[in-house]
Amino acid sequence: MSSDERIYTNFSRLSLLAKKGRGLSWRPPYSKISPLSGLQKSSQRGRGLDFVELRHYFDGDDVRCIDWRVTQRTGQAFIRLYSEEKDKSAVLLIDLRSSMFFASDGVMKSVLASELAAIIAGRIQVEGDRIGALMLTDTHIESHSAMRGEKSLLSLLEKVTQLGGRLPAQGQIEPPSLDDALHLLCQQKIKESQIFIISDFVDFIDKTSRALLSQLARHNNIIGLRVSDPLEDELPNSNVLMGDGLLQLEINGDNGQLRQRYNRFTIEHNQGVENGFLSIGQPYLALTTHKESWQQLFSMSSARRR
Structure with missing residues (x-):
């Protein structure tokens, strides 16, 4: 490898x-x-009832969870995390x-x-x-x-x-x-x-x-x-030689008809994937x-x- x-x-x-x-x-x-x-803050850990862990404060954390005693003692911001239901x-x-x-x-x-x-x-x-x-x-x-x-x-x-x-x-x-x-x-x-x-x-x-x-x-x-x-989404005008270690495929970049069909297919397929997510x-x-x-x-x- x-x-x-x-x-x-x-x-x-x-x-x-x-x-x-x-x-x-x-x-x-x-x-x-x-x-x-x-x-959006994850609702897995927060200000619940059961203490889970003490960790460093990261940008965007809920400041209400800061443990000021530990922060003052260490000189670094720490927050307390609790489990929720x-x-x-x-x-x-x-x-x-x-x-x-x-x-x-x-x-x-x-x-x-x-x-x-x-x-x-x-x-x-x-x-x-x-x-x-x-x-x-x-x-x-x-x-x-x-x-x-x-x-x-x-x-x-x-x-x-x-x-x-x-x-x-x-x-x-x-x-x-x-x-x-x-x-x-x-x-x-x-x-x-x-x-x-x-x-x-x-x-x-x-x-x-x-x-x-x-x-x-x-x-x-x-x-x-x-x-x-990018090469998968749009074939170039030049010749391309691709292989997988066993087989090789040469694509003629001068074949405008092939390139057009391929590019149209990829556009439609990629749009279909995106629409699949957006529709739901x-x-x-x-x-x-x-x-x-x-x-x-x-x-x-x-x-x-x-």
């Missing part, structure tokens, strides 16, 4: 991004609000199939997806919420039980690193579909949770995928994060392999605050 972080991510890189994610001025929107708004959690659906092992520049889609998951998980973990995950691979759907705490976060990052490091799949394998993963989430009967779906959505089917999203949205909030490479009132974000993961999420967070 290559040590190039543009091709394969590593545990150290994901751990660093998870730490950066703690400072992101955004919390999982358990109410139906715009993503990355920085206005309802136990909320977040679930990450991370696509790590071979279709994600692609990039024309920047990082592989699988790397970008892993990094986005790490940043989001880091932000959730600092809130004290439980983090569960489904990782969609070429052979199976890997589960990570919903738990809270640093140990659970690091275990998740290790799983993501290992599964991403196995790409691309060798041989003719029929991977599980996005619908398979969505159906599994529906079977788990998750309620009052925030679900993040990080994928290229190449096998999003307008009728079935949208129906599964709608079923999940009845009791949960969903954010779709589409990971893509759930947010949808588009991210690219040509830009750094942290900067993209940070920019979106900053834009929502203004």
Whole structure:
């Protein structure tokens, strides 16, 4: 496996991004609000009855939770967190199939997806919420039980690193579909949770995928994060040679008719994915392999605050 972080991510890189994610001025929107708004505080931990933990104050925390005695004694701001009646959690659906092992520049889609998951998980973990995950691979759907705490976060990052490091799949394998993963989430009967779906959505089917999203949205909030490479969305005028380690495909850039058909198809497909989320009132974000993961999420967070 290559040590190039543009091709394969590593545990150290994901751990660093998870730490950066703690400072992101955004919390999982358990109410139906715009993503990355920085206005909604998780209702998992707050000013309830049972003390849970004492931690450092982060920008945007409820100042009413500050423990002034500890703050005065240490010289650093600390807040007290208490459990409330309802136990909320977040679930990450991370696509790590071979279709994600692609990039024309920047990082592989699988790397970008892993990094986005790490940043989001880091932000959730600092809130004290439980983090569960489904990782969609070429052979199976890997589960990570919903738990809270640093140990659970690091275990998740290790799983993501290992599964991403196995790409691309060798041989003719029929991977599980996005619908398979969505159906599994529906079977788990998750309620009052925030679900993040990080994928290229190449096998999003307008009728079935949208129906599964709608079923999940009845009791949960969903954010779709589409990971893509510019070359996938629009073919260039020049010749392109692509390969997966086993097969190669040469595309003639002079074939205007082919390019037009391809570009029209991708526009319609991508619009269908976006409409699938918007039609059920759930947010949808588009991210690219040509830009750094942290900067993209940070920019979106900053834009929502203004």
